[in-house]
Amino acid sequence: KILREDFMNALEEVKPAFGIASEEFEQCSANGIIEFSPSVYELLQKAHLFVEQVQQSSRSPLVSLLLHGSSGSGKTALAATIAQRNSYPFVKLVSPESMIGLTESQRISAITKIFNDSYKSPLSLIVVDDIERLLEWVPIGARFSNSVLQTLLVLIKKQPPKGRRLLIIGTTSEREVLAQMDMASAFSNEIYVENIGTLDAMQAVVQHSGLFDEQCDYDRLFANLHEYLETRPFSIGIKKLLLLVETARQDPDKHSRFMNEIRALC
Ligand code: ATP
Ligand code: MG
Known part of the structure; x- marks a missing residue:
């Protein structure tokens, strides 16, 4: 006899076909999220609305959200938390850490592959973490990888194929730099992540x-x-x-x- 419990367990065990990078995300928010001020809850609420918008409205198959704030303000943990708290079948993290040791062209292929994979799933979420570091931006001499920048600019604005929906959450500590690269305006929405100041x-x-x-x-x-x-x-x-x-x-x-x-x- 199959009990409801068995059925629920089976559901738990069936992993979606395409990547759910839950361990990676768990690592990013290992210390949890402390609601130290109303702004934390408000940010998560706002982000959740975008999660629902992509899920429910057929008119917005592509939504992108840039979380920006000072270094260490909690952007990665918040993005990871938003990624974990939903039922999207495809959730992936693009981070500088996952690109260590890759050449520029390998980085471009890796990023492009994640986006192409997402187009195969009806509903996807991609976190593009620490964008300035993905671009290997360095303040001295203001150097960065223009090819990675161009790739990301195209992918962030690219409409997914018909019937597919995609939410992109980017993070950066260098909003001004991204603005100069036309990267900040590539995102349809922005939320500022506050430091602790009270x-x-x-x-x-x-x-x-x-x-x-x-x-x-x-x-x-x-x-x-x-x-x-x-x-x-x-x-x-x-x-x-x-x-x-x-x-x-x-x-x-x-x-x-x-x-x-x-x-x-x-
Ligand atoms: P960096 O600029 O170095 O990339 P960051 O802004 O991405 O830093 P995180 O790496 O996310 O910051 O670090 C925030 C840390 O604080 C995490 O360990 C997270 O678990 C913890 N944390 C606790 N409460 C919160 C909160 N309300 N918001 C964000 N992070 C929180
Ligand atoms: Mg970070």
């Missing part, structure tokens, strides 16, 4: 991290942070703040260590 947000992250065992230790730290940061505008990426918490965790005197690290930064 005490509330910082407290939410520290509290979430489980740095201390006792609430009174948090309260003491937050009181000190409040006093120090009250007169100092600050802006710190979530990546850096989490690293800072981990540094403090290793120190026997977590409180002082955290405060010292903050003083060095802000």
